[in-house]
Amino acid sequence: MDSILVTGNGPLNGQIPIAGAKNACLTLMPATLLSDEPLTLTNAPRLSDIRTMSDLLRSLGAEVSSLQHGKVLAMSSHDLSNLRADYDIVRKMRASILVLGPLLARAGQAEVSLPGGCAIGARPVDLHLRALEALGAEMDLRDGYVHAKAPAGGLRGGVIDFPLVSVGATENALMAATLAKGTTVIRNAAREPEIVDLARCLRKMGAQIEGEGEAEITVEGVDRLHGATHQVVTDRIELGTYMLAPVICGGEVELLGGQMELVRSFVEKLDEAGVEVSESEAGLKVRRRNGRVRAVDVVTEPFPGFPTDLQAQMMALMCTAEGTSVLEEKIFENRFMHAPELMRMGAKIDVQGGTARVTGVERLRGAPVMATDLRASVSLILAGMAAEGETRVSRVYHLDRGYENVVEKLSAVGAKIERIHDQ
Ligand code: UD1
Numbered sequence: 001m002d003s004i005l006v007t008g009n010g011p012l013n014g015q016i017p018i019a020g021a022k023n024a025c026l027t028l029m030p031a032t033l034l035s036d037e038p039l040t041l042t043n044a045p046r047l048s049d050i051r052t053m054s055d056l057l058r059s060l061g062a063e064v065s066s067l068q069h070g071k072v073l074a075m076s077s078h079d080l081s082n083l084r085a086d087y088d089i090v091r092k093m094r095a096s097i098l099v100l101g102p103l104l105a106r107a108g109q110a111e112v113s114l115p116g117g118c119a120i121g122a123r124p125v126d127l128h129l130r131a132l133e134a135l136g137a138e139m140d141l142r143d144g145y146v147h148a149k150a151p152a153g154g155l156r157g158g159v160i161d162f163p164l165v166s167v168g169a170t171e172n173a174l175m176a177a178t179l180a181k182g183t184t185v186i187r188n189a190a191r192e193p194e195i196v197d198l199a200r201c202l203r204k205m206g207a208q209i210e211g212e213g214e215a216e217i218t219v220e221g222v223d224r225l226h227g228a229t230h231q232v233v234t235d236r237i238e239l240g241t242y243m244l245a246p247v248i249c250g251g252e253v254e255l256l257g258g259q260m261e262l263v264r265s266f267v268e269k270l271d272e273a274g275v276e277v278s279e280s281e282a283g284l285k286v287r288r289r290n291g292r293v294r295a296v297d298v299v300t301e302p303f304p305g306f307p308t309d310l311q312a313q314m315m316a317l318m319c320t321a322e323g324t325s326v327l328e329e330k331i332f333e334n335r336f337m338h339a340p341e342l343m344r345m346g347a348k349i350d351v352q353g354g355t356a357r358v359t360g361v362e363r364l365r366g367a368p369v370m371a372t373d374l375r376a377s378v379s380l381i382l383a384g385m386a387a388e389g390e391t392r393v394s395r396v397y398h399l400d401r402g403y404e405n406v407v408e409k410l411s412a413v414g415a416k417i418e419r420i421h422d423q
Contacts (some may be wrong), residue, residue, distance in 0.1 A: 003394040004407065006384030007416040008366065011251030014413040016242045018257040018283070019045040020232030022402050024194040025073075026095040027171040028201050028232060029053045032062055032075040033102035034175060035205055037227030039075050044232055046070035046404045048397070049093055056089045056096055060103070080107055087113035087144060093401075097125050097168060100148060101176035104137055108150040114141075127162060127169035134158040135173075135180050157182030157221055165190050165302040170217075171198055177219035178207035186217040192303040193262055197233040204228035236262035237309045238403060241378050243286045244313050245410060247275050248320070248386045250288060253413050258284035265306045269314070272296045273321065295323030295360055300330050312338045312379035319347040320386050321360035329354045338376035341369040345387055366391040374402045381406070385415055392420075 020043035030053070032039040044050060046069070054064040054073070061081030065074045083103055090096040090113040103110035114125065125146070129139045132148060135155040140147040157180045160173050170190040175198070177184035189195070191213050199212030205228045208220035239258045246253040247270065260267065260279055267277045270286075273293040278285050295318055300308040308331035318325040319342055329335045336356050339349045344367045348359040366389030371377030377399040384391030393399075396419070399406060410417050 001394065001422055002396050003392050003420050003422070004381060004396050004399070005418050005420055006381055006391045006393065008385055008387040008389065009414075009416045010249065012246050012249045012253055012413040012415060013251045015254045015256050015282075016245070016409045016413060018239045018242070018255055019043075019235050019404050021045070021194055021197070021235035021237070022047055022049055023095075023167070023237070024197045024233050025050055026053055027098050027194060027198050028230065029057060029073065029075065030098045030102050031175055031198065031201060031205070032057065032077045033060065033080065033099060034106055034179060035225040035227060036078045037076070039205070039227060040229040041073045041075070042071065042229065042231045044071055044073045045235060047400065047402060049095065049401045052089065052093045053095065056085060056099060059086060059089060060099065083107050083109055084111040085113055090115050095168065097128055098171055098175075100128060100146065101132060101172035104132060104148050104150050105155055105176040105179040108154060110148045112146045112148070114144055114146065127164070127166045128172045131160045131162070131169050131173035132176055134160045135176055135184065153181070155180035157184040157219070160184065160186045162186070162188040164188070167192050167194065170195055174198060174209070174217060174219065175202070177221060178202050178209070178225060180219075180221040182221055184219040184221065186219070187215065189215055189217045190302060191215065193233055193236060201228060201230040204230055234259060234262060237307065237375070239263055239284070240266045240307070240310045241313050241382070241403070242409065243270070243277065243284065244317050244382055245385065245413065245415065246286050247288050247293060248317060248382055249415065251414070252285060252287040254280055254283055254285045256283045260284065265304055266310055269296050269298055269306060273317070292360075293317065293321045295321040295325035295358070297326045299328040302331070308332055308335060309375050311335065312375040313382055315339065315349070315356065315358060316342065316379040316383040316386070318358040318360060319349070319364055319383060320362070324357060324359045327356045327358060329356075337372040338379045341372070341376070341380055342383055344369055345383055345391065347383070363388050365389060368392045368394065371395045371398045374398045378403060378406070381410075381417065385417075
Protein backbone atom coordinates (compact mmCIF):
# COMPACT_ATOMS: atom_id res chain seq x y z
CA MET A 1 0.00 0.00 0.00
CA ASP A 2 1.30 3.45 -0.91
CA SER A 3 2.18 6.04 1.68
CA ILE A 4 2.89 9.76 1.62
CA LEU A 5 6.03 11.28 2.99
CA VAL A 6 5.78 14.91 4.18
CA THR A 7 8.58 17.05 5.54
CA GLY A 8 7.71 20.16 7.50
CA ASN A 9 9.04 23.27 5.84
CA GLY A 10 8.72 26.96 5.28
CA PRO A 11 6.40 29.28 3.42
CA LEU A 12 4.27 28.20 0.48
CA ASN A 13 3.60 30.44 -2.48
CA GLY A 14 1.68 30.09 -5.70
CA GLN A 15 -1.63 28.74 -6.91
CA ILE A 16 -3.63 25.57 -6.35
CA PRO A 17 -6.47 24.74 -8.74
CA ILE A 18 -9.58 23.41 -7.01
CA ALA A 19 -11.43 20.54 -8.64
CA GLY A 20 -15.14 19.90 -9.06
CA ALA A 21 -16.86 18.66 -5.92
CA LYS A 22 -16.67 14.95 -5.24
CA ASN A 23 -19.88 15.01 -3.25
CA ALA A 24 -21.75 16.94 -5.95
CA CYS A 25 -20.49 14.62 -8.67
CA LEU A 26 -21.53 11.56 -6.68
CA THR A 27 -25.15 12.71 -6.68
CA LEU A 28 -25.14 14.21 -10.19
CA MET A 29 -23.96 10.91 -11.67
CA PRO A 30 -26.94 8.81 -10.49
CA ALA A 31 -29.22 11.54 -11.86
CA THR A 32 -28.42 10.02 -15.26
CA LEU A 33 -30.61 7.07 -14.27
CA LEU A 34 -33.64 9.36 -14.35
CA SER A 35 -33.54 9.88 -18.11
CA ASP A 36 -33.07 7.82 -21.26
CA GLU A 37 -31.18 10.73 -22.80
CA PRO A 38 -27.47 11.50 -22.23
CA LEU A 39 -26.22 13.50 -19.25
CA THR A 40 -22.76 15.04 -19.50
CA LEU A 41 -20.87 16.41 -16.53
CA THR A 42 -17.93 18.75 -16.96
CA ASN A 43 -15.40 19.74 -14.27
CA ALA A 44 -15.60 16.24 -12.77
CA PRO A 45 -12.91 15.41 -10.21
CA ARG A 46 -10.59 12.48 -10.92
CA LEU A 47 -11.04 10.29 -7.89
CA SER A 48 -11.49 6.66 -7.02
CA ASP A 49 -15.00 7.35 -5.63
CA ILE A 50 -16.01 8.64 -9.06
CA ARG A 51 -14.65 5.47 -10.67
CA THR A 52 -16.62 3.41 -8.14
CA MET A 53 -19.82 5.29 -9.02
CA SER A 54 -19.05 4.79 -12.74
CA ASP A 55 -18.71 1.04 -12.12
CA LEU A 56 -21.97 1.00 -10.20
CA LEU A 57 -23.86 2.85 -12.96
CA ARG A 58 -22.38 0.54 -15.61
CA SER A 59 -23.48 -2.48 -13.59
CA LEU A 60 -27.04 -1.13 -13.89
CA GLY A 61 -26.76 -0.85 -17.67
CA ALA A 62 -25.72 2.79 -18.02
CA GLU A 63 -22.91 3.81 -20.36
CA VAL A 64 -20.28 5.96 -18.70
CA SER A 65 -17.37 7.37 -20.69
CA SER A 66 -14.60 9.30 -19.10
CA LEU A 67 -13.30 11.97 -21.50
CA GLN A 68 -10.60 14.65 -21.34
CA HIS A 69 -8.56 12.66 -18.82
CA GLY A 70 -11.58 12.15 -16.60
CA LYS A 71 -12.68 15.79 -16.43
CA VAL A 72 -15.78 15.08 -18.50
CA LEU A 73 -18.17 12.25 -17.81
CA ALA A 74 -20.52 11.36 -20.64
CA MET A 75 -23.31 9.14 -19.39
CA SER A 76 -26.34 7.54 -20.93
CA SER A 77 -28.94 5.36 -19.28
CA HIS A 78 -30.96 4.51 -22.35
CA ASP A 79 -31.52 0.97 -21.20
CA LEU A 80 -31.44 -0.09 -17.58
CA SER A 81 -30.62 -3.77 -17.78
CA ASN A 82 -30.27 -4.41 -14.07
CA LEU A 83 -32.01 -2.88 -11.06
CA ARG A 84 -29.81 -4.43 -8.38
CA ALA A 85 -26.85 -2.51 -6.91
CA ASP A 86 -24.59 -5.25 -5.73
CA TYR A 87 -22.85 -5.46 -2.38
CA ASP A 88 -19.42 -5.82 -4.02
CA ILE A 89 -19.60 -2.27 -5.37
CA VAL A 90 -21.84 -0.63 -2.78
CA ARG A 91 -19.64 -1.67 0.16
CA LYS A 92 -16.80 0.46 -1.22
CA MET A 93 -18.79 3.67 -1.03
CA ARG A 94 -21.75 4.83 0.98
CA ALA A 95 -22.90 7.27 -1.70
CA SER A 96 -23.99 4.20 -3.72
CA ILE A 97 -27.34 4.50 -1.91
CA LEU A 98 -27.99 7.49 -4.18
CA VAL A 99 -29.00 5.18 -7.04
CA LEU A 100 -32.03 4.06 -5.02
CA GLY A 101 -34.26 7.11 -5.59
CA PRO A 102 -33.56 7.45 -9.32
CA LEU A 103 -33.99 3.71 -10.03
CA LEU A 104 -37.24 3.61 -8.14
CA ALA A 105 -38.55 6.72 -9.89
CA ARG A 106 -37.64 5.61 -13.40
CA ALA A 107 -38.04 1.82 -13.25
CA GLY A 108 -40.49 1.41 -10.36
CA GLN A 109 -38.25 -0.92 -8.41
CA ALA A 110 -34.72 -1.37 -7.12
CA GLU A 111 -32.57 -3.52 -4.90
CA VAL A 112 -29.64 -1.78 -3.28
CA SER A 113 -27.18 -3.34 -0.89
CA LEU A 114 -26.84 -1.55 2.44
CA PRO A 115 -23.76 0.67 2.10
CA GLY A 116 -20.26 0.78 3.59
CA GLY A 117 -17.98 3.82 3.22
CA CYS A 118 -15.86 5.74 5.73
CA ALA A 119 -15.93 4.28 9.23
CA ILE A 120 -17.14 7.47 10.90
CA GLY A 121 -20.14 6.32 12.86
CA ALA A 122 -23.23 4.22 12.35
CA ARG A 123 -24.49 6.18 9.31
CA PRO A 124 -27.81 4.41 8.79
CA VAL A 125 -30.04 4.89 5.73
CA ASP A 126 -33.40 5.06 7.51
CA LEU A 127 -34.04 8.64 6.37
CA HIS A 128 -33.52 7.68 2.72
CA LEU A 129 -36.04 4.88 3.10
CA ARG A 130 -38.60 6.99 4.95
CA ALA A 131 -38.40 9.70 2.33
CA LEU A 132 -39.09 7.25 -0.48
CA GLU A 133 -41.89 5.66 1.53
CA ALA A 134 -43.50 9.09 1.75
CA LEU A 135 -43.63 8.97 -2.06
CA GLY A 136 -45.54 5.70 -1.92
CA ALA A 137 -42.69 3.19 -2.19
CA GLU A 138 -42.68 -0.06 -0.26
CA MET A 139 -39.42 -0.94 1.42
CA ASP A 140 -38.26 -4.28 2.62
CA LEU A 141 -34.88 -4.97 4.23
CA ARG A 142 -33.75 -8.52 3.44
CA ASP A 143 -30.39 -10.28 3.05
CA GLY A 144 -28.44 -7.04 3.51
CA TYR A 145 -30.39 -5.38 0.68
CA VAL A 146 -33.05 -2.72 0.48
CA HIS A 147 -35.82 -4.09 -1.75
CA ALA A 148 -37.86 -1.11 -2.95
CA LYS A 149 -41.01 -1.06 -5.03
CA ALA A 150 -43.05 1.87 -6.30
CA PRO A 151 -46.85 1.60 -6.40
CA ALA A 152 -48.52 0.63 -9.68
CA GLY A 153 -48.43 3.78 -11.78
CA GLY A 154 -45.20 4.97 -10.18
CA LEU A 155 -44.15 7.15 -7.24
CA ARG A 156 -46.55 9.89 -6.22
CA GLY A 157 -45.80 13.26 -4.66
CA GLY A 158 -45.95 13.59 -0.90
CA VAL A 159 -44.69 15.49 2.11
CA ILE A 160 -41.26 14.47 3.37
CA ASP A 161 -40.50 15.91 6.78
CA PHE A 162 -36.96 15.02 7.81
CA PRO A 163 -36.42 14.73 11.58
CA LEU A 164 -32.78 15.64 11.04
CA VAL A 165 -30.87 17.14 8.15
CA SER A 166 -29.38 14.56 5.81
CA VAL A 167 -27.53 15.48 2.65
CA GLY A 168 -27.86 12.07 1.01
CA ALA A 169 -31.50 11.53 1.96
CA THR A 170 -32.40 14.99 0.62
CA GLU A 171 -30.64 14.11 -2.65
CA ASN A 172 -32.43 10.78 -2.98
CA ALA A 173 -35.77 12.42 -2.21
CA LEU A 174 -35.17 15.26 -4.66
CA MET A 175 -34.21 12.95 -7.51
CA ALA A 176 -37.11 10.59 -6.89
CA ALA A 177 -39.63 13.44 -6.63
CA THR A 178 -38.76 14.82 -10.08
CA LEU A 179 -40.61 11.90 -11.72
CA ALA A 180 -43.29 11.35 -9.05
CA LYS A 181 -46.86 12.23 -9.92
CA GLY A 182 -47.92 15.50 -8.32
CA THR A 183 -46.25 17.78 -5.82
CA THR A 184 -43.59 16.82 -3.28
CA VAL A 185 -42.60 19.06 -0.40
CA ILE A 186 -39.29 18.30 1.32
CA ARG A 187 -39.08 19.87 4.77
CA ASN A 188 -35.92 20.25 6.84
CA ALA A 189 -34.01 19.67 3.62
CA ALA A 190 -30.22 19.89 3.53
CA ARG A 191 -29.03 23.22 2.11
CA GLU A 192 -25.52 22.24 1.03
CA PRO A 193 -24.15 23.72 -2.23
CA GLU A 194 -24.12 20.16 -3.60
CA ILE A 195 -27.92 20.03 -3.22
CA VAL A 196 -28.23 23.33 -5.04
CA ASP A 197 -25.98 21.99 -7.78
CA LEU A 198 -28.10 18.85 -8.11
CA ALA A 199 -31.30 20.89 -8.33
CA ARG A 200 -29.77 23.09 -11.05
CA CYS A 201 -28.77 20.06 -13.07
CA LEU A 202 -32.17 18.40 -12.64
CA ARG A 203 -33.83 21.61 -13.76
CA LYS A 204 -31.71 21.59 -16.93
CA MET A 205 -33.06 18.06 -17.45
CA GLY A 206 -36.60 19.41 -17.27
CA ALA A 207 -37.42 18.99 -13.57
CA GLN A 208 -39.60 21.55 -11.79
CA ILE A 209 -37.95 22.43 -8.50
CA GLU A 210 -38.19 25.43 -6.22
CA GLY A 211 -36.45 26.32 -2.98
CA GLU A 212 -33.11 24.51 -3.25
CA GLY A 213 -30.62 26.01 -0.80
CA GLU A 214 -33.50 26.58 1.64
CA ALA A 215 -35.02 24.32 4.27
CA GLU A 216 -38.12 23.62 2.18
CA ILE A 217 -37.92 22.36 -1.38
CA THR A 218 -40.96 21.91 -3.60
CA VAL A 219 -40.91 19.59 -6.59
CA GLU A 220 -43.63 19.34 -9.22
CA GLY A 221 -43.28 15.91 -10.82
CA VAL A 222 -42.92 15.66 -14.61
CA ASP A 223 -43.49 12.67 -16.92
CA ARG A 224 -39.94 12.46 -18.16
CA LEU A 225 -36.57 14.15 -17.95
CA HIS A 226 -34.32 14.82 -20.91
CA GLY A 227 -30.57 15.09 -21.51
CA ALA A 228 -28.36 17.94 -20.29
CA THR A 229 -24.79 19.14 -19.85
CA HIS A 230 -23.81 20.43 -16.45
CA GLN A 231 -20.66 21.81 -14.83
CA VAL A 232 -19.94 20.36 -11.38
CA VAL A 233 -19.69 23.00 -8.63
CA THR A 234 -16.29 23.68 -7.01
CA ASP A 235 -15.27 21.32 -4.21
CA ARG A 236 -15.63 23.41 -1.06
CA ILE A 237 -13.95 20.75 1.07
CA GLU A 238 -10.89 20.52 -1.15
CA LEU A 239 -10.92 24.33 -1.19
CA GLY A 240 -11.06 24.59 2.61
CA THR A 241 -8.36 21.94 2.99
CA TYR A 242 -5.86 23.71 0.75
CA MET A 243 -6.73 27.07 2.28
CA LEU A 244 -5.11 25.73 5.42
CA ALA A 245 -1.78 24.97 3.72
CA PRO A 246 -0.43 28.57 3.79
CA VAL A 247 -1.95 29.07 7.22
CA ILE A 248 0.06 26.15 8.55
CA CYS A 249 3.29 26.78 6.63
CA GLY A 250 3.23 30.55 6.08
CA GLY A 251 3.30 32.31 2.71
CA GLU A 252 0.36 33.14 0.47
CA VAL A 253 -1.57 30.77 -1.77
CA GLU A 254 -4.30 31.50 -4.29
CA LEU A 255 -7.00 28.87 -4.61
CA LEU A 256 -8.14 28.93 -8.21
CA GLY A 257 -11.89 28.61 -8.61
CA GLY A 258 -12.47 29.25 -4.89
CA GLN A 259 -15.69 31.06 -4.03
CA MET A 260 -16.38 32.77 -0.74
CA GLU A 261 -20.03 31.71 -0.52
CA LEU A 262 -18.99 28.04 -0.48
CA VAL A 263 -16.84 28.41 2.64
CA ARG A 264 -18.26 31.37 4.56
CA SER A 265 -18.53 29.75 8.00
CA PHE A 266 -15.04 28.31 7.61
CA VAL A 267 -13.64 31.70 6.60
CA GLU A 268 -15.29 33.28 9.66
CA LYS A 269 -13.39 30.86 11.90
CA LEU A 270 -10.15 31.47 10.04
CA ASP A 271 -10.64 35.20 10.44
CA GLU A 272 -11.11 34.73 14.18
CA ALA A 273 -7.90 32.68 14.25
CA GLY A 274 -5.93 35.44 12.53
CA VAL A 275 -6.04 34.44 8.87
CA GLU A 276 -6.68 36.77 5.98
CA VAL A 277 -8.84 35.47 3.14
CA SER A 278 -9.48 37.77 0.19
CA GLU A 279 -11.28 37.39 -3.09
CA SER A 280 -9.17 37.60 -6.23
CA GLU A 281 -10.14 37.52 -9.88
CA ALA A 282 -9.38 33.82 -10.13
CA GLY A 283 -10.47 32.64 -6.70
CA LEU A 284 -9.45 33.19 -3.08
CA LYS A 285 -6.11 34.25 -1.61
CA VAL A 286 -5.09 33.11 1.84
CA ARG A 287 -2.33 34.13 4.21
CA ARG A 288 -1.70 34.19 7.94
CA ARG A 289 -1.87 37.69 9.42
CA ASN A 290 0.82 37.30 12.07
CA GLY A 291 3.02 34.57 13.48
CA ARG A 292 0.97 31.90 15.17
CA VAL A 293 -2.78 31.48 14.72
CA ARG A 294 -5.08 31.79 17.73
CA ALA A 295 -7.16 28.89 19.04
CA VAL A 296 -10.83 29.05 18.05
CA ASP A 297 -13.81 26.91 19.03
CA VAL A 298 -15.68 25.04 16.34
CA VAL A 299 -19.04 23.27 16.23
CA THR A 300 -19.82 21.22 13.13
CA GLU A 301 -23.30 21.73 11.69
CA PRO A 302 -25.21 21.22 8.47
CA PHE A 303 -24.63 23.94 5.85
CA PRO A 304 -24.34 26.92 6.24
CA GLY A 305 -22.62 25.91 9.50
CA PHE A 306 -19.04 24.71 9.84
CA PRO A 307 -18.69 21.51 7.74
CA THR A 308 -17.88 18.23 9.45
CA ASP A 309 -15.73 17.42 6.44
CA LEU A 310 -13.31 20.20 7.49
CA GLN A 311 -13.21 19.32 11.17
CA ALA A 312 -10.16 17.03 10.99
CA GLN A 313 -8.19 19.58 8.97
CA MET A 314 -9.16 22.34 11.42
CA MET A 315 -8.00 20.16 14.27
CA ALA A 316 -4.61 19.79 12.56
CA LEU A 317 -4.37 23.59 12.48
CA MET A 318 -5.46 23.97 16.10
CA CYS A 319 -2.69 21.58 17.21
CA THR A 320 -0.17 24.41 16.80
CA ALA A 321 -2.45 27.36 17.60
CA GLU A 322 -1.94 29.63 20.58
CA GLY A 323 -4.33 28.56 23.34
CA THR A 324 -6.93 25.85 23.71
CA SER A 325 -9.70 25.18 21.26
CA VAL A 326 -12.82 23.09 21.68
CA LEU A 327 -14.02 21.19 18.63
CA GLU A 328 -17.53 19.80 18.86
CA GLU A 329 -18.62 17.18 16.33
CA LYS A 330 -22.39 17.26 15.93
CA ILE A 331 -22.84 15.34 12.68
CA PHE A 332 -20.97 12.06 13.11
CA GLU A 333 -20.43 10.43 16.47
CA ASN A 334 -17.12 8.75 15.74
CA ARG A 335 -15.20 11.31 13.84
CA PHE A 336 -12.10 11.93 15.94
CA MET A 337 -10.05 8.97 14.80
CA HIS A 338 -7.38 11.35 13.58
CA ALA A 339 -6.86 12.62 17.16
CA PRO A 340 -4.72 9.68 18.40
CA GLU A 341 -2.64 9.90 15.22
CA LEU A 342 -2.10 13.64 15.72
CA MET A 343 -1.11 12.88 19.32
CA ARG A 344 1.62 10.60 17.98
CA MET A 345 3.03 13.78 16.47
CA GLY A 346 3.04 15.55 19.82
CA ALA A 347 -0.42 17.16 19.71
CA LYS A 348 -2.24 17.70 23.00
CA ILE A 349 -5.81 16.52 22.48
CA ASP A 350 -8.39 15.31 24.95
CA VAL A 351 -11.42 13.63 23.40
CA GLN A 352 -14.57 13.21 25.48
CA GLY A 353 -17.46 11.86 23.45
CA GLY A 354 -18.23 14.29 20.65
CA THR A 355 -15.92 16.99 21.97
CA ALA A 356 -12.19 17.39 21.47
CA ARG A 357 -10.16 19.86 23.47
CA VAL A 358 -6.95 20.79 21.65
CA THR A 359 -4.19 22.69 23.38
CA GLY A 360 -1.79 24.13 20.84
CA VAL A 361 1.89 23.26 21.04
CA GLU A 362 4.70 25.31 19.55
CA ARG A 363 5.68 22.62 17.04
CA LEU A 364 4.55 19.12 16.12
CA ARG A 365 7.12 16.39 15.49
CA GLY A 366 7.05 14.13 12.43
CA ALA A 367 6.01 10.52 13.02
CA PRO A 368 4.68 7.51 11.16
CA VAL A 369 0.88 7.81 11.22
CA MET A 370 -2.07 6.00 9.72
CA ALA A 371 -4.95 7.50 7.75
CA THR A 372 -8.25 6.25 9.14
CA ASP A 373 -10.67 7.94 6.78
CA LEU A 374 -10.76 10.38 3.91
CA ARG A 375 -10.65 13.70 5.75
CA ALA A 376 -8.46 12.32 8.54
CA SER A 377 -5.82 11.39 5.98
CA VAL A 378 -5.48 14.91 4.67
CA SER A 379 -5.42 16.34 8.19
CA LEU A 380 -2.34 14.21 8.86
CA ILE A 381 -0.68 15.58 5.74
CA LEU A 382 -1.40 19.14 6.90
CA ALA A 383 -0.05 18.30 10.35
CA GLY A 384 3.06 16.82 8.72
CA MET A 385 3.59 20.10 6.90
CA ALA A 386 3.57 21.86 10.27
CA ALA A 387 5.87 19.35 11.94
CA GLU A 388 9.57 19.17 12.50
CA GLY A 389 11.06 16.29 10.53
CA GLU A 390 9.39 13.61 8.50
CA THR A 391 5.84 12.30 8.66
CA ARG A 392 4.89 9.15 6.82
CA VAL A 393 1.14 8.78 6.29
CA SER A 394 0.17 5.22 5.44
CA ARG A 395 -3.12 3.85 4.07
CA VAL A 396 -3.44 6.70 1.62
CA TYR A 397 -6.05 4.87 -0.44
CA HIS A 398 -8.52 6.84 1.69
CA LEU A 399 -6.99 10.01 0.27
CA ASP A 400 -7.41 8.86 -3.33
CA ARG A 401 -11.15 8.67 -2.74
CA GLY A 402 -11.41 12.43 -2.31
CA TYR A 403 -8.30 14.38 -3.33
CA GLU A 404 -6.91 14.35 -6.86
CA ASN A 405 -3.17 14.95 -7.37
CA VAL A 406 -2.62 15.98 -3.77
CA VAL A 407 1.16 15.57 -4.06
CA GLU A 408 1.33 17.56 -7.30
CA LYS A 409 -0.92 20.35 -6.00
CA LEU A 410 0.99 20.82 -2.75
CA SER A 411 4.47 20.45 -4.29
CA ALA A 412 3.56 23.11 -6.85
CA VAL A 413 3.34 25.70 -4.07
CA GLY A 414 6.56 24.53 -2.42
CA ALA A 415 5.54 21.80 0.02
CA LYS A 416 7.95 18.90 0.50
CA ILE A 417 5.72 15.95 -0.13
CA GLU A 418 6.08 12.72 -2.09
CA ARG A 419 4.23 9.52 -2.65
CA ILE A 420 6.08 6.34 -1.85
CA HIS A 421 4.94 3.38 -3.94
CA ASP A 422 5.30 0.21 -1.95
CA GLN A 423 6.60 -2.83 -3.79
C1 UD1 B 1 -22.68 13.60 3.05
C2 UD1 B 1 -21.30 13.72 2.48
C3 UD1 B 1 -20.25 13.61 3.58
C4 UD1 B 1 -20.55 14.61 4.68
C5 UD1 B 1 -22.00 14.50 5.17
C6 UD1 B 1 -22.39 15.57 6.16
C7 UD1 B 1 -21.57 12.80 0.27
C8 UD1 B 1 -21.27 11.72 -0.69
N1 UD1 B 1 -21.10 12.68 1.50
O1 UD1 B 1 -22.79 12.30 3.61
O2 UD1 B 1 -18.97 13.86 3.01
O3 UD1 B 1 -19.68 14.37 5.78
O4 UD1 B 1 -22.89 14.60 4.05
O5 UD1 B 1 -22.15 16.83 5.64
O6 UD1 B 1 -22.20 13.78 -0.09
N2 UD1 B 1 -28.32 9.85 9.09
C9 UD1 B 1 -29.29 9.03 9.65
N3 UD1 B 1 -30.09 8.31 8.80
C10 UD1 B 1 -29.98 8.41 7.44
C11 UD1 B 1 -29.02 9.26 6.89
C12 UD1 B 1 -28.20 9.98 7.74
O7 UD1 B 1 -29.39 8.92 10.85
O8 UD1 B 1 -30.75 7.74 6.75
C13 UD1 B 1 -27.44 10.63 9.98
C14 UD1 B 1 -25.98 10.30 9.78
O9 UD1 B 1 -25.60 9.17 10.55
C15 UD1 B 1 -25.32 11.56 10.25
C16 UD1 B 1 -26.29 12.65 9.81
O10 UD1 B 1 -27.54 11.98 9.61
O11 UD1 B 1 -25.21 11.57 11.64
C17 UD1 B 1 -25.92 13.39 8.56
O12 UD1 B 1 -25.61 12.48 7.55
P1 UD1 B 1 -25.85 12.80 6.01
O13 UD1 B 1 -26.04 14.26 5.84
O14 UD1 B 1 -26.89 11.89 5.48
O15 UD1 B 1 -24.47 12.39 5.38
P2 UD1 B 1 -24.20 11.70 3.99
O16 UD1 B 1 -25.20 12.13 2.99
O17 UD1 B 1 -23.98 10.24 4.19
